[in-house]
Amino acid sequence: MAAPIKHILTAIATVCTIISLSTAHAADEPENIIKFRQNVMKGNGAHITNIAAVVKGQVTTTANLAADAQAIADGLENFGKLFPTGTEGGKTNALAKVWDDRAGFDKALADAQDAAENMIGAAASNDIATIGKALGALGKSCGGCHKPYRKKM
Ligand code: HEC
Numbered sequence: 001m002a003a004p005i006k007h008i009l010t011a012i013a014t015v016c017t018i019i020s021l022s023t024a025h026a027a028d029e030p031e032n033i034i035k036f037r038q039n040v041m042k043g044n045g046a047h048i049t050n051i052a053a054v055v056k057g058q059v060t061t062t063a064n065l066a067a068d069a070q071a072i073a074d075g076l077e078n079f080g081k082l083f084p085t086g087t088e089g090g091k092t093n094a095l096a097k098v099w100d101d102r103a104g105f106d107k108a109l110a111d112a113q114d115a116a117e118n119m120i121g122a123a124a125s126n127d128i129a130t131i132g133k134a135l136g137a138l139g140k141s142c143g144g145c146h147k148p149y150r151k152k153m
Contacts, residue, residue, distance in 0.1 A: 028084075047075075066120070069119040069120040070120055073113065094151075105145070105149055108144050114141075
């Protein structure tokens with residue numbers, strides 16, 4: 001066989017192997033989606049805790065506020081897509097009500113997204129009182145979803 005053709009065939013075989021490898025791992029297993037959404041939320045928890053540390057004066061640098069606020073907004077943006085049917089069981093703290101009252105859940109999510117956007121604006125103000133007020137509203141919006149839609153933790 002001519003060398004160039006052999007190379008082309010080898011390249012094709014490699015591509016086929018990569019494709020079959022990526023499909024061999026079943027994607028979007030419920031347990032993986034559950035872990036994934038919990039990690040998004042862990043991130044939210046870390047970011048809001050850091051904003052609170054600044055508001056309380058435990059940490060004086062305000063350099064991270066914008067990134068923390070943006071990360072919360074980004075995390076919430078696609079959060080609604082992480083609750084497909086099949087992920088209501090297993091190791092989740094989400095209550096069945098997420099699926100039974102999807103409109104209410106989506107509303108709670110939209111409210112939290114508004115509060116996160118508001119926090120981005122507040123962070124840009126660099127005014128601790130403004131940031132504190134936005135933090136209060138943001139925290140309330142987290143609870144506005146956790147209370148009805150998450151197990152007590
Ligand atoms: C629209 C609903 C909703 C909003 C808004 C929301 N959460 Fe959650 N959160 C959940 C659900 C549902 C779970 C449980 C997920 C699971 O176990 O599958 C959760 C879990 C968590 C967890 C625990 C993660 C873990 O398993 O270790 C933390 C921390 C958390 N949220 C923080 C926040 C913070 C901070 C905010 C606000 C910035 C927020 N959440 C906003 C619904 C929401």
